[in-house]
Amino acid sequence: MDTEQKTILYVDDDPDDLAMFRQAVAAIGAKYHIIEACDGMQGLELLMQMKQNNAFPCLIVLDINMPRMDGKQTLIAIQKDPAFASIPIVLYSTSSSLMDKTFCRLRNVELVTKPFSFETIHKATLKLLSFCKI
Numbered sequence: 267m268d269t270e271q272k273t274i275l276y277v278d279d280d281p282d283d284l285a286m287f288r289q290a291v292a293a294i295g296a297k298y299h300i301i302e303a304c305d306g307m308q309g310l311e312l313l314m315q316m317k318q319n320n321a322f323p324c325l326i327v328l329d330i331n332m333p334r335m336d337g338k339q340t341l342i343a344i345q346k347d348p349a350f351a352s353i354p355i356v357l358y359s360t361s362s363s364l365m366d367k368t369f370c371r372l373r374n375v376e377l378v379t380k381p382f383s384f385e386t387i388h389k390a391t392l393k394l395l396s397f398c399k400i
Contacts, residue, residue, distance in 0.1 A: 275326045278303075313350065322349075
């Protein structure tokens with residue numbers, strides 16, 4: 267049985283979304299350490315610190331719509347660094363626009379729609395955690 271705690275970098279400017287994600291992870295009973303950033307710039311800073319410590323997350327979750335640096339810009343910046351190539355990245359957003367779906371397909375990342383009800387949070391969280399790799 268895997269008892270090692272895995273780290274997820276969760277980048278989102280909405281504290282309510284983060285709280286719901288944390289609650290859903292806890293309800294699932296999974297052992298994850300969630301490091302949070304409020305925008306893409308802070309997320310990149312944290313990721314660079316992790317790189318210096320050779321302690322990479324098993325998953326990066328990016329909201330699309332954020333101040334200063336949005337999720338798409340953040341994704342592009344992350345994908346420029348070969349050190350992060352093996353880390354799964356998921357865009358997690360309320361957006362379901364064709365333009366965002368096309369962007370994700372072209373960048374080879376998953377787009378998971380944020381749930382609007384508590385009943386669907388569990389399902390969305392399970393889907394996000396399924397991408398987590400060591």
